Amino acid sequence: MPITRRSLLTASIAAPLAAALATRARAATHTVMIRNFAYIPASLNVAPGDTVTFTNADRALHTATSSQDGVFDTGRLRQGQSATVTIGFTGTAQYFCKIHPRMRASLTSA
Template structure:
C-alpha cells in the first residue's frame, strides 16, 4: 500500500506544482494592471484606459526590438526595447495619447487618461 501511495504522489506532484505556478503567475499579472505587452508585432491591449496620475509599463515580448513613441510628442520616447525590456511613463493629465513603434510604424496603440 505504501508503494502505491508513493507512486500516486509522484504522478500527481507535477500537476499540483503546475496549478500552484499558474496561480502565482496569475497573481503577478493582476498586480500590474497598467501593463501593455508587445507581442507578435502588436500592442496588447491596443487601447488602455487609466486614471490621471497612473503609471503605464510596456514590456517587449517579441524577439525584435521596438521603440514606443508618442504620435504628438506627449511623452518621452522609450529606448530600443529588446526582448523582455520594459519602458514606463506616468500620465499626469487627462487626454488621449496615441503612440506607435518607430521601427514598425504599423504598430499603434492608445492610452486614454480620464
C-alpha cells in the same frame, strides 16, 4: 508666435493635469505587452499619475512612442525589456513604434 495645431493640442492635453492629480488619491499601475508586432491591449484607460509598464516579448526591437512629441517614449526595448511611463496628460494619446510605424495603439486618460 502663431498658434499652430500642435501648440493647441499641447495646451489642451496639459492644462487639466494639475487639478486631476490633486484630486486623485491613489495611482494605478497598468501593463502593456508588446507581442507579435502588436500592443496588448491596443487601447487602455488610465488616469493622470498612473504608471504604464510596456514589456517587449518579441525578438525585434520596439518602442512605445506618443504620436504627439514629448508625451511619452519608452525608447528602444529589447526582448524581455520593460519601460515604465507615468501618465502626465488627460485625453487620448495615440502611440506607435518608431521602428515599425504601422504598430499603433492608444492610452486614454481621464
